Amino acid sequence: MTYNKKSIEDINPQGKRVLVRCDFNVPQDENGNITSEKRIVASLPTIKYLLSKGARVILCSHLGRPKGEINPKYSLKPVAECLSKHLGIGVKMAEDVIGSSAKAIAGSLKDGEAMLLENVRFHKEEEKNDPEFARELASLAELYVNDAFGAAHRAHASTAGVAAYLPAVCGYLIQKEISIMGEALNNPKRPFVAILGGAKVSDKLGVINNLLEKVDALIIGGGMAYTFVKAQGGKIGNSLCEEDKLDYARDMIKKAADKGVKLLISSDAVVADKFSADAEKKVTDVGEIPDGWMGLDIGPETVSTFTEAVRGAGTVVWNGPMGVFEFERFAEGTKAIAAAIAESDAISIIGGGDSASAVKKLGFEGRITHISTGGGASLEFLEGLELPGIACLEDK
Numbered sequence: 001m002t003y004n005k006k007s008i009e010d011i012n013p014q015g016k017r018v019l020v021r022c023d024f025n026v027p028q029d030e031n032g033n034i035t036s037e038k039r040i041v042a043s044l045p046t047i048k049y050l051l052s053k054g055a056r057v058i059l060c061s062h063l064g065r066p067k068g069e070i071n072p073k074y075s076l077k078p079v080a081e082c083l084s085k086h087l088g089i090g091v092k093m094a095e096d097v098i099g100s101s102a103k104a105i106a107g108s109l110k111d112g113e114a115m116l117l118e119n120v121r122f123h124k125e126e127e128k129n130d131p132e133f134a135r136e137l138a139s140l141a142e143l144y145v146n147d148a149f150g151a152a153h154r155a156h157a158s159t160a161g162v163a164a165y166l167p168a169v170c171g172y173l174i175q176k177e178i179s180i181m182g183e184a185l186n187n188p189k190r191p192f193v194a195i196l197g198g199a200k201v202s203d204k205l206g207v208i209n210n211l212l213e214k215v216d217a218l219i220i221g222g223g224m225a226y227t228f229v230k231a232q233g234g235k236i237g238n239s240l241c242e243e244d245k246l247d248y249a250r251d252m253i254k255k256a257a258d259k260g261v262k263l264l265i266s267s268d269a270v271v272a273d274k275f276s277a278d279a280e281k282k283v284t285d286v287g288e289i290p291d292g293w294m295g296l297d298i299g300p301e302t303v304s305t306f307t308e309a310v311r312g313a314g315t316v317v318w319n320g321p322m323g324v325f326e327f328e329r330f331a332e333g334t335k336a337i338a339a340a341i342a343e344s345d346a347i348s349i350i351g352g353g354d355s356a357s358a359v360k361k362l363g364f365e366g367r368i369t370h371i372s373t374g375g376g377a378s379l380e381f382l383e384g385l386e387l388p389g390i391a392c393l394e395d396k
């Protein structure tokens with residue numbers, strides 16, 4: 001998918017009411033305190049730019065899963081306080097989304113002022129992308145900016161529906177995601193190496209299929225590798241396996257060969273006698289895992305093959321851990337891949353989720369070209385699917 005969308009720099013927001021969809025879905029403790037401000041901080045460049053241009057900024061987001069009902073537990077009030085602190089201006093908090101409070105505050109905003117609407121998911125119409133709800137939401141503003149990449153794969157009212165009623169452009173976060181990931185997929189610096197891991201083949205069917213059209217080498221590690229090993233006749237003991245995906249794995253192995261894509265599947269494994277942090281462990285050939293044992297990490301030979309491939313890459317895309325990295329003793333493989341990517345000169349892109357946390361936890365964040373802000377959205381992007389929250393924006 002190639003996107004060439006207008007951004008906030010292509011519009012004149014001076015004096016205009018601008019509805020900005022952000023991803024303020026922040027983690028909170030049991031008292032409602034925000035435990036990581038990362039998503040709020042990430043949204044600041046777009047908000048500050050709009051304020052500096054004299055826009056009247058109307059922010060909106062979802063938070064958690066209130067299932068279409070008003071629930072104070074999922075109120076965005078703490079986010080408004082956090083935003084006020086970072087922006088140095090009072091961000092006015094509405095008591096509703098499209099009700100009298102939202103309308104009154106939106107109507108009284110002055111140039112360079114900002115407000116935050118309540119959680120859009122307090123309305124069940126949000127996730128249904130109800131056109132009437134989208135129209136009401138849009139009626140608060142004169143322009144729409146989407147900057148919530150993490151929600152861009154969802155066709156909801158605030159992420160896509162409103163674009164039918166307002167001129168719609170992207171903010172800096174979405175602009176960065178689509179330019180870096182779009183360039184990697186469509187015009188990569190070669191060799192282009194993709195690394196996939198994690199538990200399930202079935203989550204990544206489309207991704208594997210699409211990446212085989214694009215990459216020079218595809219690396220498969222983590223739990224999903226065992227389905228590929230078994231598909232080739234290996235003995236995988238009690239390791240994860242999706243029996244109904246064995247044919248698919250064989251098809252992908254054939255596709256890689258037909259396309260001349262180098263397919264690297266783990267060759268050895270760190271196996272455990274139970275699924276536990278303190279399990280007995282040993283290293284075996286990946287196709288000779290004894291019954292009663294399961295592969296929970298890639299072995300040393302695999303680490304060396306995979307890191308070698310990363311070292312020679314021009315572009316690396318990584319999604320999914322190489323093992324059960326939550327258990328310290330089975331985290332070596334994931335750490336080694338993270339380190340190899342951080343040390344390489346390649347353009348490096350990490351999908352959201354577990355691989356992103358691993359990279360951050362190890363302190364490699366600053367040495368990665370791009371860590372996507374959306375797990376699900378980045379996977380769908382790599383799959384070549386159209387993201388409704390981006391497709392709805394105006395083309396340049």
Ligand code: AMP
Nearest residue numbers: 198199200222223295296320322323324
């Ligand atoms: P995913 O959400 O598909 O990216 O999978 C992430 C999860 O896969 C993590 O929680 C890992 O613990 C798990 N995982 C990775 N490798 C293995 C493995 N060999 N066996 C079981 N689970 C694994």
